[in-house]
Amino acid sequence: MANYYCKWCGVKHSSVASLTAGPCLRNPVKGAKHELYEGSEKKQYICKYCGIKHSSIASLTSAPCLKNPRKGAKHEPAL
Numbered sequence: 001m002a003n004y005y006c007k008w009c010g011v012k013h014s015s016v017a018s019l020t021a022g023p024c025l026r027n028p029v030k031g032a033k034h035e036l037y038e039g040s041e042k043k044q045y046i047c048k049y050c051g052i053k054h055s056s057i058a059s060l061t062s063a064p065c066l067k068n069p070r071k072g073a074k075h076e077p078a079l
């Protein structure tokens with residue numbers, strides 16, 4: 001069974017439909033839903049701005065990224 005992850009918070013769902021139905025607190029657009037991470041499942045996820053590696057999207061996106069062009073924003077996973 002496939003897993004689908006949100007690119008903003010790393011929450012995991014078994015279908016894209018259920019993933020994108022739920023509100024995402026880390027989505028930079030206020031009140032927006034989870035959005036599909038379109039990369040493949042990996043052992044390590046790399047921030048596309050600073051290159052830091054984490055073992056899950058959830059931990060990657062929970063820490064602030066100094067190189068993110070949006071001030072105060074978190075790391076964002078590269079595909």
Ligand SMILES: [Zn+2]
Binds near residue numbers: 008009010023025
């Ligand atoms: Zn989310």
Ligand SMILES: [Zn+2]
Binds near residue numbers: 047052065067075
């Ligand atoms: Zn980063």
